[in-house]
Amino acid sequence: MAVNRQWILKKRPVGDVAPGDLELVETPVPVPGDGEMLVRNIYLSLDPTNRIWMSDMDQYMPPVEIGDVMRGGTIGVVEASNNPAFKPGDIVQPAMAGWQEYVVTSAAGKVAASKDTPMLAYMSGLGGTGATAYFGLLDIGKPKPGETVVVSAAAGAVGSIVGQIAKLKGCRVVGLAGSDDKCKWVVNDLGFDACINYKKENVLEALRRECPKGIDVYFENVGGEILDAVLTLVNLEARIPLCGLISMYNADGPVPGPYMFRNILMKRVLVKGFIVIDYLPRWGEFMRDMSEWIAAGKVKWRVDVAQGLENAPEVMQKLFTGGNTGKLVVQIGPEP
Ligand SMILES: NC(=O)c1ccc[n+]([C@@H]2O[C@H](COP(=O)([O-])OP(=O)(O)OC[C@H]3O[C@@H](n4cnc5c(N)ncnc54)[C@H](OP(=O)(O)O)[C@@H]3O)[C@@H](O)[C@H]2O)c1
Numbered sequence: 001m002a003v004n005r006q007w008i009l010k011k012r013p014v015g016d017v018a019p020g021d022l023e024l025v026e027t028p029v030p031v032p033g034d035g036e037m038l039v040r041n042i043y044l045s046l047d048p049t050n051r052i053w054m055s056d057m058d059q060y061m062p063p064v065e066i067g068d069v070m071r072g073g074t075i076g077v078v079e080a081s082n083n084p085a086f087k088p089g090d091i092v093q094p095a096m097a098g099w100q101e102y103v104v105t106s107a108a109g110k111v112a113a114s115k116d117t118p119m120l121a122y123m124s125g126l127g128g129t130g131a132t133a134y135f136g137l138l139d140i141g142k143p144k145p146g147e148t149v150v151v152s153a154a155a156g157a158v159g160s161i162v163g164q165i166a167k168l169k170g171c172r173v174v175g176l177a178g179s180d181d182k183c184k185w186v187v188n189d190l191g192f193d194a195c196i197n198y199k200k201e202n203v204l205e206a207l208r209r210e211c212p213k214g215i216d217v218y219f220e221n222v223g224g225e226i227l228d229a230v231l232t233l234v235n236l237e238a239r240i241p242l243c244g245l246i247s248m249y250n251a252d253g254p255v256p257g258p259y260m261f262r263n264i265l266m267k268r269v270l271v272k273g274f275i276v277i278d279y280l281p282r283w284g285e286f287m288r289d290m291s292e293w294i295a296a297g298k299v300k301w302r303v304d305v306a307q308g309l310e311n312a313p314e315v316m317q318k319l320f321t322g323g324n325t326g327k328l329v330v331q332i333g334p335e336p
Pocket of ligand 1 (some may be wrong): 157273277
């Protein structure tokens with residue numbers, strides 16, 4: 001019997017994801033029915049939001065139910081098809097195929113992978129990561145030439161792309177990241193103007209030094225103390241695309257609100273949360289611009305690829321310890 005390995009959510013984590021919260025099980029490889037296809041997953045996207053989906057807090061999608069396959073985005077290859085729109089060998093992105101080796105689905109996005117645009121590009125710069133950076137920064141942040149843009153988790157999947165787009169728009173770009181190596185990468189390779197290692201420096205003092213004209217746009221990925229430091233230095237009519245709050249995802253109970261909340265009033269700051277799927281109707285705009293920027297070498301994407309579906313829960317922890325640089329992905333099986 002051909003086997004499908006799957007990660008099942010066994011119980012809701014308390015704090016960090018712990019052994020026993022998920023269980024690796026083996027089931028028969030599913031058989032596609034009429035209009036369906038069998039997809040072998042090759043790469044699995046690991047995202048901070050996986051931790052949110054494991055919880056039963058009020059969120060933007062239903063939580064993963066106990067006993068269900070863990071939700072996750074993948075890219076894979078069609079192995080068998082009863083759907084005339086797809087044939088074996090097609091590279092596809094099924095909607096949330098999950099943490100498993102095989103999935104049966106009737107719909108998926110086809111991907112034109114090539115030597116210049118490999119499958120992994122669609123998991124990073126040309127995927128949800130790139131779109132999150134693009135729409136959050138441009139649609140909400142609306143950066144203007146000469147403005148100062150600050151981005152947290154700057155060496156991560158989304159943050160590294162945000163900073164590069166802001167540079168293209170003529171801004172001064174200051175990142176925050178958790179190691180000197182990460183800071184060197186975003187400044188030397190990606191063209192950020194400065195990067196603050198928030199684990200080593202006093203963030204408020206460092207932001208004052210690196211943002212002498214104040215902060216016009218803050219692309220928020222983390223929350224907590226960094227948000228307070230930024231709020232202290234925002235300019236009149238600053239914009240804060242609220243993309244994520246990773247410092248709070250493992251919190252077991254209420255977390256303190258920002259102490260500098262009052263500056264949102266004093267400085268007439270726009271703070272707007274967004275979820276990238278809100279922008280699905282506008283995906284074409286993103287693909288048009290980002291494909292061009294990547295092809296021209298103006299935006300670089302980087303992936304951090306770990307091996308083996310069996311390691312997914314442990315690898316996911318890197319998002320919370322800062323162990324990843326660029327987009328974190330698990331390779332489940334070989335590329336065709
Ligand atoms: N709204 C949306 O549609 C959407 C879509 C995708 C992602 N997001 C959000 O965007 C953020 C980044 O996601 P990503 O996929 O690009 O992940 P990522 O940045 O590649 O990885 C997460 C990074 O966050 C940093 N981090 C972790 N805990 C932190 C803390 N307590 N304080 C400061 N930094 C911390 C770590 O880097 P350091 O070494 O620098 O600490 C880690 O590498 C997350 O908040 C995520 O939920 C939102």
